Amino acid sequence: MPAPHLVRLRMHVEDRQRHRPGQHYLIRLRAPDDYTAQRSYSVASHDEDPLVEFLVERLPGGEVSEFLADVAEVGDVLEMRGPIGRWFRWDVSTPALCLVGGTGVVPAVSMTRAARHLGRADLLRVVAVGRSPDELPYASELAEAGATIAFTRHTADDRPPGAPTVKELTPLLAGVEVAYVCGSARFAQLAEDLLVASGFSPEAIRVERFGVTG
Template sequence: MSPAPAGGWTTGRVVTLDRIGDRLVRLRLDVADRVDHLPGQHYVLRLRAPDGYTAQRSYSVASEPADPLLELMVECLPGGEVSGHLHDVAEAGDVFELRGPIGGWFTWAGEVEAVCVVGGSGVVPVISMLRHARTHGLLDRLRVVAVGRTLAELPYADELLAAGAFVALTRENLGDRVAAPPYVEEVVPLVARAERAYVCGSVGFASFATRLLGEAGVRADVIRVEQFGASG
């Protein structure tokens, strides 16, 4: 398997910026000298103040490699210097320092059948995977379990449902499904034939999802985990 692509520091100009509810902001950027990424990779975005002070944060890529723009979906975290600026201050036309793509462990380009269990903003790298799968006719090789509190709070909820993802909401019913985390019996049919599993979400969610996959019959050595916390 060839190494994952990697890029150095460059700049990205915000082409569009959409604030979604009170916690999410979607940015689409035109990246200078962009290196094509693999679905699942991420970028570091760095802010620089006039006095030279910098703050940076890593964000997973939502766009597929074929997209001419780089798409990031950022959740505004309490006290988050970077996410707060992006959500409250940034606007189209702004230019940010970027480094990426980064990472080779949490990537999928269709080489194996896979299952993903993702929660909250942890859905973002899997959106890149789903978009890549749709473009290349590989949707039958990728199955997704997405967990959110409510449909309005789950990033890309409509796109996930349209792609056939199993969506479990914990604070409101969805159709005939009563609000609850996913049950083992709901996941078992989705892990059949999966050669690899991906888990992305908060530390607590990652622990739950890893345990859920194990109870559904997935071997621990094929589970790849990416987790995050409020402090990054």
């Protein structure tokens, strides 16, 4: 992983159910006194991968993220529930676009891997936004898969720093029937506004926001 605060976990799940790209799991930690803390994590892997992959961002004071990033070891057994989520899952048959930011790229990674695995890469377009190459997870993998990468504080391939523009996004929406937005609350609002300004129907936008939990 490019940044020290990000950890990639690949986990074996007992009695695993098939998942669709865009779904997530709930990971629950349980203390000896039965106190619990839980957090939702999007799946990065595609369904044929023998392991389920997650990206964990270590958040200061985060009960679950700090344990998964710093304490958990190979062989530990965790409580998990999933796959969860109908609204945000992709059927790998509907032409789609992902507009994702920061660690919100994870569902787009799962969708990209599923599309490539099934030979349907033509159905998916991805626009991934990050501050710089060192801070955007899976940046190289997404770029190799044909994603449009926009860095807000870094020049890349002669593209000046900055968020995606209507001019950049509009051509990518041709033929698209559903758009997936994932990122922080602030990013999600900016992304929704950008899609609408580019002429995309608000009813066809599916949003997954995340933030620090108490």
